[in-house]
Amino acid sequence: MASYILAIDQGTTSSRAILFDEKFSIVASDQQEFKQHFPASGWVEHDADEIWQSVVATCKNAISKAKINAKDIAGIGITNQRETTVIWEKPTGKAIHNAIVWQDRRTADTCTKLKSQELEQMVTSKTGLLLDPYFSATKVCWVLDNVKGARAKAKNGELLFGTIDTYLLWRLTNGKSHKTDATNASRTLLFNTATNDWDDELLEVFNVPRNILPEVEDCAADFGYSSADLFGAFIPILGMAGDQHAATIGQACFTPGMAKSTYGTGCFMMLNTGEDRISSKNRLLSTVAYRLNNKTTYALEGSIFIAGAAVQWLRDGLKIIEDASQSGNLAAATDDTQNVILVPAFAGLGAPYWEPEARGAIFGITRNTGPKEFARAALEAVCYQTRDLVEAMESDWQGGVDKTILRVDGGMVASDWTMQFLADMLDAPVDRPSVLETTALGVAWLAGMKAGIWPDMDGFSKAWQLEKQFTPTMQSDERKRRYKAWKLAVQNTINQK
Secondary structure (H helix, E strand, O other), rough: OEEEEEEEEOOOOOOEEEEEEOOOOOOEEEEEEOOOOOOOOOOOOOHHHHHHHHHHHHHHHHHHHOOOOOEEEEEEEEEEEOEEEEEEEEEOOOOOOOOOOOOOOHHHHHHHHHHHHHOHHHHHHHHHHOOOOOOOOHHHHHHHOOOOOHHHHOOOEEEEEEEEHHHHHHHHOOOOOOOEEHHHHHHOOOEEEOOEEEOOOHHHHHHOOHHHEEEEEEEEEEEEEEEEEHHOEEEEEEEEEEEHHHHEEEEEEEEOOOOOOOOOOOHHHEEEEEEEOOOOOOOEEEEEEEOOOOOEEEEEEEEEEEOOOHHHHHHHHOOOOOOHHHHHHHHHHHOOOOOOOOOOOOOOOOOOOOOOOOOOEEOOOOOOHHHHHHHHHHHHHHHHHHHHHHHHHHHHOOOOOOOEEEEEEHHHHHHHHHHHHHHHOOOEEEEOOOOOOOOHHHHHHHHHHHHOOOHEEEEEEEHHOEEEEOOOOOOHHHHHHHHHHHHHHHHHHHHOO
């Protein structure tokens, strides 16, 4: 009997394939980075075919490392960087333009124009999102308007749109399945999260033809089968969720009030609000947490654009570290008399500010400021921004954030120094799980549960294990002083844009 689950985790800078056994343990994995393209200031693109090739390669390598064959795999789950937009030719699968990445800001003027037409309230009421270049709709419109002949081809049914999950599914099934799940659909600005369907009024506003859109399924569903010539057998594709939703599932945040925060390239915090579809007063996003058995669970989400990317900047831009893991040790050795604050608005500020034109700033530099202080400021900025999100969520939802259950994951959480400062700044415990690959684990559970070899939601929740809990030790006055200085720095950053 097939007993393994293959999780495809397609991220912003790399693709990974992870094989899990029936005990949720990682058996084998493989990872491959791919090129980032920056054709103009504020523009970020990926080569969709390069992403596809990296996914196939990592899947094959993981299967080979595990010394199993495709017939041993009960199902595939796909989790992905969200909002990144691909449009491809239906007959060939060839993308008509590079994928436009979620970080891309080229459609900022379009969003400003739509806001001036007083359309944001309508858009937000239907989608729970804001009019921002972050989301897919304006990217779709840009490709259709800027690739010669694209609109005519779309009208004639020759083109298809998808976020990365949909594009991978299309390629995996050799063009037999053009589907997405409710979480990814909810990030496009085209999906009405109250009716759970593509919305005709939104399609008209963004000038997107309905016939290029994928069919929307639950997160655990029959999405199709991978082509046998890829891995050696037909493998059912049974799970799909955007990366932050998959991490919420992987952290077993199934109860309203539970929250998780994922620290990757960006930082994304998601609070389970159950059946309550919240209208945020603090410019947070109201999104689909997951949809199972045709029942939607909602969430409030705060998105921080720059988290781990700030550490990458220390490494690749300033070249003051050789490896990301060095940042925590540098921060721990800093001069405590200095109060350097970095506002990492390299691509604008996300929630709860949503200032796309803001740019990064550093405050408090002295003659003694050096690499250690820059490293500390980069790590502290992530924690300050997380507190911004927690306070906004507590204000928005009367249920509140259950501060006894704040679960963290992502590459940055391996740093004990960062997690301790986070607990200090939140004045709340921070729980780091035994399995840090929670995004892949979440989508693996969707596929494994659908395949019938993994337990139901209750069983999966009981299996979640704590690796380490960080509890606050900072004095209240110190916490208030530091956070006040952060808020002032953010305001000054916004004022100077």
